[in-house]
Amino acid sequence: MLFGGVLALDDVELAVDAGQVTGLIGPNGAGKTTLFNVVCGLQPPTRGQVALDGDDITALRPFDRARRGVGRTFQRLEIFGSMTAYENVRLGAEIRQQWDRSWPDPDEKAAEVMARVGLWHVADERADALPTGHARLVELGRALAAGPRVLLLDEPSSGLSEDESDQLGLLLRDLAGDGLAILLVEHDVDLVMGVCDRIHVLDFGHILAVGTPGEVRRSEAVQQASLGTTAAV
Amino acid sequence: MDVEKLFVFLTIGVSVSAIYAVSATGLVVTYITSGVFNFAHGAIGMFLAFVYWELSVNQGWPVPLALAVTLLVIAPAIGVALDVLVMRRLVQGASLATKLVVTLALLVVFQGAVLGIWGVELRTLPAFLEGRQYSLAGLQITYHQTITVLAALVVAFGLRFLFKRTRLGVAMRAVVDNPELCAVKGLSPNVVTAASWAMGSSLAGLAAILIAPGLNLEVNTLSLLVVSAYAAAVVGRLQSLPATFVGALILGVSGELVGAYVPAGNEWLANLRPALPFVLLFVALLVRSETRLPEKLKTHAEPAPPPLRTGIVLGGLAVGVALTVSGGLSPFQLLIGSKGLIFACIVLSLVLLTGLSGQVSLMQMSFVGIGAVLVGKLPEAFPYPVALAVAGLVTGLVGVLVALPAVRLRGIYIALSTLAFAILMDKIVFGNRDVLGGGTTLAVERPNVFGLDFSSERALFVVLAVVAVVFANLFLIVRRSRFGRLLTAVRDAPNACQTLGMDVTRAKLKVFFLSATMAGVAGAFFGGLQSRVGQLDFLYFRSLTVLLVATIFGITSVSGAFLGAAFFVVLPELTRNADSAGGQALQPLIIGLLAILTARRPEGLAGRLRAALRPALRRVIGFRPVASRPELPIELSTTPEIDIREVGTVGAAR
Known part of the structure; x- marks a missing residue:
């Protein structure tokens, strides 16, 4: 994914399974929102593939993808004001x-x-x-x-109180329990560690680490590259 | 092929390209930095060319001094003033429509200012080192051409240096996405945008001064030359300066080649050359389509639509009043009234398109013209209702065709493509002798249904009152419908609509069809009212005026449309007494300044009026907005059930 001359995403591979909450964390500018745009079709990837249930949907327009079950929220609000x-x-x-x-x-x-x-x-x-x-x-x-069947959430908890954030966490588990596949981009570490089944750590367009919350927390690469150096994660 | 001739035209083409490039660069620089696509760019250049003429020709200043004062003092001053007084107060979170309206209003203001200061007589501007030329490789090259190309090169390398090597330049590239970055660079965002407006203004002036000697110093021609710059800028996707230069080169050279090699004599082909920039703009829109996401609009307040019954009752009352009052009006008063009703219909077509769905059309009067010409051209064998239906449908389809290339793209491209199409219609259709051009006019019949003749002034007035009421109710029906809600959603958050599964392109095309159909039908009546229509009735400029008047009074409501229409017919009567040149300048100045002052509030003057009148209105007709949702069901009012085991799992995952 080439974006404004900078490689925003480079060979990122990531799977989101039904019934699970998959987390995506990384510092600002790591390419999380770009990834969302590519998945839901608002931005074309320079190469690579987006698949849903094994079907290649890379060529589909955003609304066609939505009709197949890809839903999302936006970090920069896109609300019917x-x-x-x-x-x-x-x-x-x-x-x-x-x-x-x-x-x-x-x-x-x-x-x-x-x-x-x-x-x-x-x-x-x-x-x-x-x-x-x-x-x-x-x-x-x-x-x-x-x-939707797949739900991409771009920082859904920012601006929520701690209580509301906890409620959101429960709701996300509940939704996953209904069989929804959720991809969660979030800065609130407690929420991510609390609700995710698997976490991907993204930095400068690369996946640094993948694993359960516990594994990611222990991973040395992540500690150095992102957890240790930015307050965001 | 005659090689020598080819080289002669290539030489001219290159120097014309250089001018387009200078102008387009100015446009792109302001756009990159402030996010405003400046439709007044050409008009500002035109104004500066007049200033330069005043100093160098009228006042007899030496050329270098006049040039320096115009481009290095007055132009930057205008740019900075625009930024400080107008743009800076609007741009923060302003909708695309607002930004557009403001720069369109500026276009109108600058044109009005030139008319007011310098009048309408034709002037010429001498070239630099007039008449002197040298020969190079067998080609005669004028010093003006050489200076032009050198100026473009200086601009190109100067900007390259600025953007790559200076703090200001780097900040200019960053400011639109990230104002905080400027602070990091130690520059205030205000300084950066002011600098870019100053530069844009100087470049506009330089381009106009370079191109004016080849043409007359005239308001419209010079303001329109900028469309070539628009096309070049689109080739550069409104951001790349090298690609913009390439676009300018394609435009300039192809224009000269078409001029040189297309055979004279054919009316349609003869009109092709002046139309070329607009054709190329279309092609550029098609080919260089940009995939950046649509920008977000700021949402605005609009009145809750009254229930259908209220609309119909009020409409019936209005028609009754029209029927009664019309008996006591003079034919002239009826004519003014009818004109107002037609403009109400035209503005309503914009309320639907711009107010409800957030699309901008700069060619609404061209749709009106198409409707009028169709009714005029159809054989008399067609019964009037059929002619009317044909006019509406064909105009609607034209609307879809125009919107098609740009509708997937960001809103600014629809504005550009409709403006290009409006000017194209001026040049090759309305300006064509076979249609309306060369001072000819076309007779358009008045309504005549099932043997009933509505051609008297009074009957036509009442018919138009009915039409306006139907249009208003049609708009309200759309607004209350699911389609209306979807359009509002498209306006508020187009990206969200797509990711919810809505085919946004199709929705936009539908609303374009509906709006163009309304304008086409209004045009059929417009033609009938005037009995004859001519080229001047549908000038692109009039479309801009209609849009501006619509926004002044409120582009979101029926009341705004009717108030705007009233203003539209009353203003010429008010300014009639001013002397001719002054009066001509007064109207655009009033409309432009009012539009700038009111642009921040899309609900317009009608919105403020409604807010003031609402309490009284509620008492009189008992109108209140309809409750839009069912009451909260009691069984759902508790918090959702939570599975405790799930929470346990969450804990385990830690």
């Missing part, structure tokens, strides 16, 4: 219903998701007036309302 939190989530379901007639009624789906994510108390707030933490949860709810 002129709508309420509820309308944001409802629209996720409505977009799904547009191409999938069998999808449940958007109001029903939105109510279910709002409760699950814990957003009812801000349901009628305009989304662009929400604090970032809640806006991120709205993005998560909106993605869930469209029923």
Whole structure:
């Protein structure tokens, strides 16, 4: 992946399994968001392949990938700012219903998701007036309302209180328990170590280490390259 | 092939390219640094060429002094003033539409200023070392051409040095993505953007002064030359300066070659050469499409749409009022009223496109023209409703065709492609003698349905009131529909829409079709109202004015459309008494300045008015926004159930 003349990602290989939360950590500029963009199709890779269930989806446009089940949230918020939190989530379901007639009624789906994510108390707030933490949860709810099978979360806990962060962790485990494949980019080390089944450590476009939270924590390469040198991870 | 002739035209082509390159570089420098695509770039250059003419010709200053004062003092001063007074206050988080409207308004303001200061008479600007030339390898080369190419080279290497070797240059490249980086480099972002606007302005002026001797010193021609620069800049994807130079070279040389080798005599081919930059801009958009993500828009407030019943009742009332009042109006007053209603329809087509879905069209009046010309050209055998339907549908399809190349790209490219298309329509369709050109006009019939004749001024006025009410309700129906919600979503967060599974391109094309259809139908009535239409009715410039007026009064609402339309027909009456040149300048100045002042608030003056009137309105008609979601179901109000074992697993994973 060539990005602005700098190699943002170089031969990164990473698998996300259903029913698991896979973590992706690394300092700022390591290429995490670029990787997300490549996976969901917003940015074409210079080479390489994105596969879902073994099917190559590299040539598909973003909305086709979404219809196959790739959902995501954004680190730089991409919220429907002129709508309420509820309308944001409802629209996720409505977009799904547009191409999938069998999808449940958007109001029903939105109510279910709002409760699950814990957003009812801000349901009628305009989304662009929400604090970032809640806006991120709205993005998560909106993605869930469209029923993804793979969910890419770009720093979902930034802006949340410690309590809310813990709740989010439980929700992510719960979602994985439902069979969702979750790829989590996160700066909150406790959250990542707490919820992930496997963690990939990315730095300067390379995967430095892969393993369970415990293995990653003990890995010397990671200690030196990222955990030791940046406060971020 | 005559080799000598070829070389002669290549020489001219290279010097023209050099000018395009200088202008395009200025455009790219400001864009890289401030994120603003400056549609006023050409107009600023044009203004500076007039300043230079004033100093060197009118005041008789020596050329080097006049040049230095124009390009090194006045131009940077204008650039810095624009940055400080206008851009800096808007750009933080401003939507693309806002940025666009501001620079378009500046274009209009600079044109108005030149008309106001210097009037409309034709002037010429002498070339540098006028008439002196030397021969090189058998070619006659003028000193002006040599100076032009040298100037471009100086600009190219100067900028290269600036960007690679100086602190300011490095900061300029970084500031748009990362303002904090400037602080690290020890420069305030304000200094950096001011510098880039100053440079952009000087480069615009240099280009205009270099090219003006080959043309008349005239407002429109000089402002439009910048489109060649747009095309060159697009070849450079609005960021690469070397590629921009290559683009300029392609444009300049191909323009001269077309001029030299395309046979004269054919009307359509003869119009090809002036249209070439726009054709090339299209090609550049197609070929050099950029995959950067669409920029984010700032969202804005808009009124909750009233329920269908309210819309229909209010509309019925309005038609009733129109029917009653029209009996007491003079034919002239009816004409003004009808014109206002048609403009309301045109602005409504923009409210749908820009207000609701966030797309920008700079060619709405070209759609109007297509509708009018179609009704005028269709054989009389066609019944009026059929002609109207054809006009609407064909215009809609043209809208889709224009949007197609640019709709996948960032919003700025749609603006560019619609502007290019508007000017293209001016030059090869409306300016064509076979259609409207050469001072000819085309008769357009008035509505005539099932033997009922609506051609009297009063009948037409009432018909137009009905049409405007239908348009307004159509827009409101779209807004309340799922399609309307999807469009709002596209406007607010296009990337999110894609990753949720929405085919954003298709949604954009649909709304372009709908908007162009509305404008085409409005155009059919516009033609009927005037009875005859001519080339001047559909000038690209008018599309800009319509967009500006729409944003002044609120591009997000029906009330804004009607207020804007009223302003549109009242303003010429207000400025009629001013003397001719002054009056001509006054309108663009008023519209441009108002647009700059109101651009920060897309809800416009109508939005403020509504906010002020809302309490009273609520009492009178009992209108309140519809509740948009079901009540919170009680069984879902508790926190989700949590599986304790799962938590245990989490603990184990630690």
